[in-house]
Amino acid sequence: MKRQLFAAATLMASLSLAQTAHAAECAVAVDDPFALEAAAIEEIYACIKDELVAGYAKEGDAVASAYRDWTVSSTRPAVAGAHGNRLLYTFANDIAAEQYLKYATEGVNMPVGSVLAKESITISAKKKAAVPGPLFIMTKGEPGSAPETADWVYGGIQPNGQPMKFKQSFCHDCHVAWEAQDMLAYPLEEVRLAN
Numbered sequence: 646m647k648r649q650l651f652a653a654a655t656l657m658a659s660l661s662l663a664q665t666a667h668a669a670e671c672a673v674a675v676d677d678p679f680a681l682e683a684a685a686i687e688e689i690y691a692c693i694k695d696e697l698v699a700g701y702a703k704e705g706d707a708v709a710s711a712y713r714d715w716t717v718s719s720t721r722p723a724v725a726g727a728h729g730n731r732l733l734y735t736f737a738n739d740i741a742a743e744q745y746l747k748y749a750t751e752g753v754n755m756p757v758g759s760v761l762a763k764e765s766i767t768i769s770a771k772k773k774a775a776v777p778g779p780l781f782i783m784t785k786g787e788p789g790s791a792p793e794t795a796d797w798v799y800g801g802i803q804p805n806g807q808p809m810k811f812k813q814s815f816c817h818d819c820h821v822a823w824e825a826q827d828m829l830a831y832p833l834e835e836v837r838l839a840n
């Protein structure tokens with residue numbers, strides 16, 4: 646699993662090479678995102694949060710334009726390792742929120758129409774700054790609509806509002822590790838907000 650995580654992290658990093666230039670720099674003192682303290686993460690988020698959503702929503706994507714009004718699932722963004730060592734912050738729509746925020750570990754079956762949207766922020770050692778990463782999206786379809794991915798559709802919006810291109814299997818091959826949780830990995834326990 647560790648090796649798979651690493652390979653996927655590399656892939657995820659290259660997926661976002663097209664990250665766009667952005668206006669204000671949000672300076673970061675450390676190179677290693679895992680070294681960030683909670684207070685530093687909160688500062689980064691305060692700096693970047695408006696730019697983040699403005700970029701995602703730039704081309705009018707429906708999820709990108711709506712997710713900030715959804716239920717947030719953690720106290721702050723956090724680094725889990727997967728998704729390219731980025732800071733991750735997940736929002737659940739009204740259909741998904743009740744079940745998602747239970748963080749149940751068995752027999753989970755998310756309702757049709759559930760959408761999870763996860764902001765991501767890259768800590769760039771080169772720029773010594775936090776820069777927007779993609780918005781990662783999972784949408785639960787009707788039973789049988791996507792049999793190979795347990796009826797989930799994986800999507801992504803780049804920081805400039807353009808859709809990301811990838812194979813469904815790229816995302817699902819990792820998320821399938823959480824099959825008993827209907828493929829959901831959930832935020833790190835230390836930052837989870839329960840309902």
Ligand code: HEC
Nearest residue numbers: 653725727733781782783799800816819829830831832833
């Ligand atoms: C190497 C494993 C891996 C890959 C590949 C991966 N993810 Fe994830 N994903 C995770 C982990 C671990 C989490 C939970 C971490 C967190 O949010 O703190 C997560 C969380 C998510 C969430 C929030 C819902 C949840 O599971 O709790 C979404 C949405 C998501 N990923 C979408 C995607 C999309 C879209 C892709 C493909 C472009 C993808 N993921 C690829 C491991 C992966």
